[in-house]
Amino acid sequence: MRLTEKLTCVGMVALLAGCSSLNPFASKAAPRNPPAALQELKPTVSVRTAWTANVGKSGAYVFTPALAAGSIFAAAADGTIARIGAVDGREAWRINAGAPLTAGVGSDGTTVAVVAEKGVLMAFDADGKQRWKAQASSEVLSAPAVGQGLVVVRSADNRIAAYDVESGTRRWIAQRPTPPLTLRTAPGVVIAGNSAFVALPGGRLVALALTNGGARWEVAVGDPRGTTELERIADMSGIPAVHGGEVCAAAYQGRVACFDVNNGAARWGKELSSEVGVGVDERYVYAADSAGNVTAFVRGTGAGAWRNKWLAYRSLSAPVPVGNVVAVGDFEGYVHFLSREDGSMMARQATDGSPVYAGLAGPGGLTIFQTKAGSIVALKAE
Structure with a gap:
């Protein structure tokens, strides 16, 4: 199922109002x-396809590979973890x-972190x-972030926790508010400098100090709007992208926006609804x-540079700029x-026929994708 079909309800009112129509046994209308x-x-x-590998199916989850120390680290729902040469x-x-x-x-190339069922x-x-x-x-539905001696995860109850990379001892935990209704999706965490940038339900982006988990700043990328809980979903999408002195992110039923990494000052924002996040280059x-x-969008101003409309409703992945x-x-x-x-x-280029x-x-100019069926595919455009 696509991410917009996966909702998490908090409280009986939201359950009755927002989830009664999500019966998996109901007949499906034409899209x-x-x-x-x-x-x-x-x-x-x-x-050309430079190389392919297979780690196993994703099942009901979204699996993202990691690049570190010249290797691709990838995992699958059945517990498989593999290290593959990136070149x-x-x-x-x-x-x-x-x-x-x-x-x-x-x-980070020396520590490999994954999360099992029940938040292990x-x-x-x-x-x-x-x-x-x-x-x-x-x-936990999003990949852990590893860096600066920590492993940082965000769990479904909107707690962000940091663990010592060597011992697993919990260093700190931060709690953020949870909206009544959220997408069952995987807004991610990225570590850059001395901060962890965390995408949150409710359309919030927060920068936490790696030393103690304190909030350096918090901003709205998507502001909940509308009269029903479904209309008011404005959850963050994908993993925030840090480039230079900016961190950029997107929200479902919200905006795409860039902020100063140091103080959260808004550089620009544009109305846009995304389920998968952003890609950034210089x-x-x-x-x-x-x-x-x-x-x-032009990085410095947010002005629209171009738009491609030829892939309408094809459930695209986050864009990956290379050269x-x-x-996508x-x-x-x-x-x-x-x-x-x-x-x-x-x-x-075709891969294995399952969603990317x-x-x-x-x-070396490769783009590397993981599919739902478990293929890791390295492609080179020349």
């Missing part, structure tokens, strides 16, 4: 907005965590040997909205390469 058919495309760049795709090791996992991998946080060393286990306060901020449009192209995956397992300069369609959920920029 109101059918996905756009793919048009015949004459490639203007050559795309050549060679598998260094593969282990099983011993429990079903609920989120992707966080790594596990850390392994660079060779796949388990270091420690710890218990989060509730289920010139643009790229966002795929809920309608399947991909838009590039002169911007890559879709629900049929295709990866589309757009021009960084004007957004035009440049090439298309998450990607990242790899070494």
Whole structure:
């Protein structure tokens, strides 16, 4: 199911008002907005598959790979964790965590962190040997962030906790308010400098001090609006992107916006609804909205540079800018390469036919994606 079909209700009123229509056994009507058919495309760049690997299916969760120390670290719902060479795709090791996992991998190259069912946080060393286990306060749906001697996770009850990377001892915990109704999605955490930037339900972005979890600043990316709880969902999407002195993020039924990393001062914001987050390079901020449009915004001002409308309602992944192209995956397992300069369609590459959920920029101009079926695919546009 797409992320907008997965809702979490808090309290009986929200349960009755917001979730009664989400009966999985009810007959499904035809989609109101059918996905756009793919048009015949004459490639203007050559795309080749550099390597592929498979770690296992994602199941009901969204798994994101991590790039660190020249390797891709990836995981699957059945507990599989693998370390794969980012350049050549060679598998260094593969282990099983011993429990079903609920989120992707966080790594700094020396520590590999994953989360199992019921919020069990596990850390392994660079060779796949388990270091420690710890218990989060509730289920965790987004990949841990690893850096500055800490492993930081956000659990479903909106608690953010930091654990010592060596021992697993909890260093601090921060509690944020939880809206009555939220998407059952995975707004993420990124560590940069001396802060953890955390995307939260309710459309909030907070910067926490790594020393003690205190809030350096907190801003609204999506302000809840509307008369019903469903209309007022404005949850953060994907993982915040830090580039230079800015952190940029997007919210469902909210905005795409950039803020100063030091004090949270708003640089700019534009109305946009996204379920998957943003991609950033030195010139643009790229966002795929809920309608399947991909838009590039000028980083400094937020002015719209271009918009691609050819992938309407194809459930796109967050854009990944690499060199002169911007890559996005879709629900049929295709990866589309757009021009960084004007957004035009440049090439298309099939993967395994399952939804493409998450990607990242790899070494040597590679784009690396993980699919729902568990394929890790490294592509090179030349």
